[in-house]
Amino acid sequence: MGRSMFTVIMGTTEAPQQQRLPVGSKELPMRIMVIAGTSRDYVGLWRDVATFVVPDAGVQFPRLVEAVPLESMAAVMARISRRLDELKTSCAAIPPSSSDQSRRIAGQDALLLHEALREAVRHLPDSHDQRFRKWLAESDDAAKGIYDSLRSGSADGAVRHLNALQQLCTQCHTAYRN
Numbered sequence: 001m002g003r004s005m006f007t008v009i010m011g012t013t014e015a016p017q018q019q020r021l022p023v024g025s026k027e028l029p030m031r032i033m034v035i036a037g038t039s040r041d042y043v044g045l046w047r048d049v050a051t052f053v054v055p056d057a058g059v060q061f062p063r064l065v066e067a068v069p070l071e072s073m074a075a076v077m078a079r080i081s082r083r084l085d086e087l088k089t090s091c092a093a094i095p096p097s098s099s100d101q102s103r104r105i106a107g108q109d110a111l112l113l114h115e116a117l118r119e120a121v122r123h124l125p126d127s128h129d130q131r132f133r134k135w136l137a138e139s140d141d142a143a144k145g146i147y148d149s150l151r152s153g154s155a156d157g158a159v160r161h162l163n164a165l166q167q168l169c170t171q172c173h174t175a176y177r178n
């Protein structure tokens, strides 16, 4: 017999509040995200969870495999490039009087770029030399710098790190592309 209700316990240890939500209810995953302390910075994750629709019972899922095949460097770069374009667009949309909301969106884009670069470093095949690895890691640091600057409200810092990052893109392409 399948479980049809899920008990969510919230509140404090002294005053726990139990709430029973039906499995498959739209509210349940959002509650779990809150309880898990998921950062509101992961705007995309919150959106995906909010809009997720439980597939019908008969749906065939793809088989889960332990290892995903490595992407080509071109595919990795195409994603990094897209993330950078999105970040530049959202940075340009920050008004001079800097509203928190627009800074937050730009911060979210910086975080996605940082994650794309960190993944690229993590999955870099051994065939790449030390210098390549170093420049990629420095690019990741710069993206993290953009994110941190946006979060702390330093527009100057964000611009400085963004320029450093774009210099690294060019520098590495000059040395390694073609």
Ligand code: HEC
Binding pocket: 073, 074, 075, 077, 078, 080, 081, 084, 132, 133, 135, 136, 139, 165, 166, 168, 169, 170, 172, 173, 176, 177, 178
């Ligand atoms: C450490 C080296 C390195 C850094 C840093 C780097 N790239 Fe690349 N990039 C490459 C290499 C190598 C290729 C060629 C990949 C191939 O075609 O196999 C490439 C290719 C590309 C491509 C072409 C992808 C395609 O579809 O063929 C784009 C776009 C790109 N990079 C954008 C960027 C951007 C934007 C940045 C900075 C945020 C960046 N790259 C930083 C090494 C780097």
